[in-house]
Amino acid sequence: MAERARERSEPKNWEYDAVKLYAQGWSIRQVAQRIGCDYGTIRRVLIWPATLRTRGSVPRRTAALAFEI
Template sequence: MFGVSVATLATWARDGAVPYVPTLGGHRRYRRADIRALLEKRNTADPARTEMEEDAVRLYEQGWSIRQVAERFECGYGAMRRILARHGVLRSRG
C-alpha cells in the first residue's frame, strides 16, 4: 500500500519510528495515519542531506569507490551504496 516491504515496516516499528498495536497472536497493527505521517516526514527534503547525496554521487561518478565516498562522508558502506543506488548511478562490479 505504501511502497515499502513488510520487513521495512517491521524495522520501523522495532526502531520506534512508527507506533503499532500488538495483537494477541503476536502480529502488529498500524494506523494508516501514523504510516502516512512517517512517509511524509521521510520524504521532506533535508537540504544538508540532499547536498551530501549530490556530492557523493558526483564523487562516485568521478571514479571514487563506494567505500572511499562512504569514508569521505563518514557513513557506512551499505548506507552509501543505498544512496547511490537510489540515484541510479551504481557501476557494475566486474
C-alpha cells in the first residue's frame, strides 16, 4: 500500500493573517480567537512557515520572513 505524500497547498487569506498576527507577538490562543479557529488549527498553520515561540524565548526566525511579508 503506497502512502500518499502530503503536499502543502497555497495558504489561504486567513492563514496569512494568522501568521502576521503571530509575528506581531500575539499568542496562538489570541490568534485563534481572532480568526475564529481552534488552537490546534492555528498551531498547524504556524508550524509550516515559522519556528514557534516557547514561553519566554525569542524565535530563531519569524513567520513574517517565511511568507516574505
